[in-house]
Amino acid sequence: MRTVNAAQRAAKREALLDAAAQCFAERGYEATRTADICAVVGMSSGNLFHYFRTKHDVLLALVEREGTQTAAFLTELGAECGPFDALLGLLEAVCEMAADPVAGGLALEISAQAHRDEDVALRYKANDRSFRDGLAELVRAADAAGEIRTDLTPEAAATWLAALVDGVFARVEADPDFRPAEQSAVLRRLVTHLLREGGV
Amino acid sequence: MRTVNAAQRAAKREALLDAAAQCFAERGYEATRTADICAVVGMSSGNLFHYFRTKHDVLLALVEREGTQTAAFLTELGAECGPFDALLGLLEAVCEMAADPVAGGLALEISAQAHRDEDVALRYKANDRSFRDGLAELVRAADAAGEIRTDLTPEAAATWLAALVDGVFARVEADPDFRPAEQSAVLRRLVTHLLREGGV
Amino acid sequence: MRTVNAAQRAAKREALLDAAAQCFAERGYEATRTADICAVVGMSSGNLFHYFRTKHDVLLALVEREGTQTAAFLTELGAECGPFDALLGLLEAVCEMAADPVAGGLALEISAQAHRDEDVALRYKANDRSFRDGLAELVRAADAAGEIRTDLTPEAAATWLAALVDGVFARVEADPDFRPAEQSAVLRRLVTHLLREGGV
Amino acid sequence: MRTVNAAQRAAKREALLDAAAQCFAERGYEATRTADICAVVGMSSGNLFHYFRTKHDVLLALVEREGTQTAAFLTELGAECGPFDALLGLLEAVCEMAADPVAGGLALEISAQAHRDEDVALRYKANDRSFRDGLAELVRAADAAGEIRTDLTPEAAATWLAALVDGVFARVEADPDFRPAEQSAVLRRLVTHLLREGGV
DNA sequence: CATGAATGAGATTTCATTCAT
DNA sequence: CATGAATGAAATCTCATTCAT
Numbered sequence: 001m002r003t004v005n006a007a008q009r010a011a012k013r014e015a016l017l018d019a020a021a022q023c024f025a026e027r028g029y030e031a032t033r034t035a036d037i038c039a040v041v042g043m044s045s046g047n048l049f050h051y052f053r054t055k056h057d058v059l060l061a062l063v064e065r066e067g068t069q070t071a072a073f074l075t076e077l078g079a080e081c082g083p084f085d086a087l088l089g090l091l092e093a094v095c096e097m098a099a100d101p102v103a104g105g106l107a108l109e110i111s112a113q114a115h116r117d118e119d120v121a122l123r124y125k126a127n128d129r130s131f132r133d134g135l136a137e138l139v140r141a142a143d144a145a146g147e148i149r150t151d152l153t154p155e156a157a158a159t160w161l162a163a164l165v166d167g168v169f170a171r172v173e174a175d176p177d178f179r180p181a182e183q184s185a186v187l188r189r190l191v192t193h194l195l196r197e198g199g200v
Numbered sequence: 201m202r203t204v205n206a207a208q209r210a211a212k213r214e215a216l217l218d219a220a221a222q223c224f225a226e227r228g229y230e231a232t233r234t235a236d237i238c239a240v241v242g243m244s245s246g247n248l249f250h251y252f253r254t255k256h257d258v259l260l261a262l263v264e265r266e267g268t269q270t271a272a273f274l275t276e277l278g279a280e281c282g283p284f285d286a287l288l289g290l291l292e293a294v295c296e297m298a299a300d301p302v303a304g305g306l307a308l309e310i311s312a313q314a315h316r317d318e319d320v321a322l323r324y325k326a327n328d329r330s331f332r333d334g335l336a337e338l339v340r341a342a343d344a345a346g347e348i349r350t351d352l353t354p355e356a357a358a359t360w361l362a363a364l365v366d367g368v369f370a371r372v373e374a375d376p377d378f379r380p381a382e383q384s385a386v387l388r389r390l391v392t393h394l395l396r397e398g399g400v
Numbered sequence: 401m402r403t404v405n406a407a408q409r410a411a412k413r414e415a416l417l418d419a420a421a422q423c424f425a426e427r428g429y430e431a432t433r434t435a436d437i438c439a440v441v442g443m444s445s446g447n448l449f450h451y452f453r454t455k456h457d458v459l460l461a462l463v464e465r466e467g468t469q470t471a472a473f474l475t476e477l478g479a480e481c482g483p484f485d486a487l488l489g490l491l492e493a494v495c496e497m498a499a500d501p502v503a504g505g506l507a508l509e510i511s512a513q514a515h516r517d518e519d520v521a522l523r524y525k526a527n528d529r530s531f532r533d534g535l536a537e538l539v540r541a542a543d544a545a546g547e548i549r550t551d552l553t554p555e556a557a558a559t560w561l562a563a564l565v566d567g568v569f570a571r572v573e574a575d576p577d578f579r580p581a582e583q584s585a586v587l588r589r590l591v592t593h594l595l596r597e598g599g600v
Numbered sequence: 601m602r603t604v605n606a607a608q609r610a611a612k613r614e615a616l617l618d619a620a621a622q623c624f625a626e627r628g629y630e631a632t633r634t635a636d637i638c639a640v641v642g643m644s645s646g647n648l649f650h651y652f653r654t655k656h657d658v659l660l661a662l663v664e665r666e667g668t669q670t671a672a673f674l675t676e677l678g679a680e681c682g683p684f685d686a687l688l689g690l691l692e693a694v695c696e697m698a699a700d701p702v703a704g705g706l707a708l709e710i711s712a713q714a715h716r717d718e719d720v721a722l723r724y725k726a727n728d729r730s731f732r733d734g735l736a737e738l739v740r741a742a743d744a745a746g747e748i749r750t751d752l753t754p755e756a757a758a759t760w761l762a763a764l765v766d767g768v769f770a771r772v773e774a775d776p777d778f779r780p781a782e783q784s785a786v787l788r789r790l791v792t793h794l795l796r797e798g799g800v
Numbered sequence: 801c802a803t804g805a806a807t808g809a810g811a812t813t814t815c816a817t818t819c820a821t
Numbered sequence: 822c823a824t825g826a827a828t829g830a831a832a833t834c835t836c837a838t839t840c841a842t
Binding site: 112190 | 305
Binding site: 249 | 834836
């Protein structure tokens, strides 16, 4: 019995996080009312507070979930193919994500909130750290496999890969004519340059 | 004297915009109270509304001012040296700006607000458009001067230069160890690759 | 149970309208704060806005309710006795109402607001129209029953009956010694003259 | 010198009262801003307070002026012709005034404010008292001249004459089709009945 | 006296959170 | 646990009034 309830609870928490992701992406964290989130999952307004102590907690949980999902994605990606192909595959995936208004909007919103909220910042930076660690790991592996040749440290390479990812997300928001899918060739070229071409 | 008053008015408007920039960058637009802005310039709470009709108008004016300043900066830059050096100089400047918490935070906040506010979006995209137009113009000039060689159109090159700029801003927020000044060499290398190396 | 809630809601709406009527009559619409209305029904300040979107909506609903009640009163009156007696009975009723500070003050306030607010004016005039239509109908019926004899059209007669009603309300406000109840004889005489005596 | 200044002061006070009358009639006392009144006379906003201590004082002065003007009008009217004709002439004048939006609106606004403001009420009632006294005086004179025959006391007659005047003002506001000028025949008939026909 | 910028109290409205049912 | 009505603090914006110039 307790298991069933726990599973139901978890499912509802997830549903609420999904709804919150959608609302935050569309309207932003502050402009989203807790009642909006409840409405999306068809729940009564006060009920959210059985699952999260505060609206702020919803955001924190969401940021944490994003980090977990990204980490899982990175791990999965590395297992499927060689490390350099994994990195290139990641870029394709990022371009797809950036084109999705919810994913793109949420990423933007979280980074904006991180700038003004200590708690969010902590988790956001941890996520970013773990993302860059994953990238650096792939870079190291690619190097070990002889797939790449660069004088950048794996960490510096990871930093710039992350910057490119950020750049793609930002372009989608700023430029209505920017279609990430159509730009993956240039992106791939930049990455290849970063990792295969030598010296500063 | 009309002139004195008009000048005083304009000066106070500017002071309010400076204060708003600081507050928005620190706390975000929604979390900033109009009274906060007034407090920064040492003004009574209601007085802001002699200069701006609404809080929203303050934001719009700020976005517009950012656009104007960026455009002026681009123009000035192109006049001082050759076009390719201007582009590289721009990157140095961007790295400096990104390191300033107010400039960086404000840029982030504006792009976040653009995602949820039609009016801000309009001006934000116009600014971005004008920024990319300026970049494309420099690329074209550099090409005409034989300083670069690339199969990217000037517009595509400008798009990716803008993406790199966005990426630098984002990195500052996400990674406490990222020092833009220390990274300008890599950035310069990426730009050089983008503009001097050929085919996709 | 849906019914219970809907009934409770409706009851509270009515209570709020009663409270608003009292406040508007005493202090006027603009000088009444929404918190005053809430205090009268013993409600917290924000709660009013679960029942009415704005303070303005409270006023509009009140004006509409006044119209509905007056119409119902007219209908009821006509059914109880002959049409001419109904008209005379109406005057007694009006004299009673005019003596009530809330009813009198509210009538005055609504007409004052109608003068400066399009929406109120629309409903106010519709109410007045429907009141005069009801009066004209009674006049017509009295004429058909041979109870009266006048060369005024039913509409003109209704207009002047309404003017007399307005006059009584105004007198109560302007003249502290005016007791409507003591004046019904003169009023009745004026009405009788209007309806029973002939040509201009 | 002092005389000139005093006359200028008085003229400006009058101009402000005219402007206030117009604004109060159009928008109501509370909705009128002191700056609005100044704008109408082409004066800077703070300057009003050199002529009236408060906005409230403007209203009080206006009410007093209305009373003075009405009294003067009544006196003048009685001197020009016989008392009964004076009464009938008064009705024509009232119908003209009621048709004027400023005069009508102001009357309505003053009576509304009188209902919620002790000071206004005092002056408003004094004005009304003096108006009814003037009417009663005319009735008495007409009676002495054998022009009328009624069993109403002069005071009661004056009360009902005032009620008819109020009624006409109210009709103008409530009924867009009511044209006071077209209705003066009925009004005259009612007055004649009131004063020439006997007993209740 | 004239100006109009500045003050600051106050009003409506919103919404996270609570809690009786 | 679910509901949704109620709470009440807080934020933007208005405007009578003051006062330096």
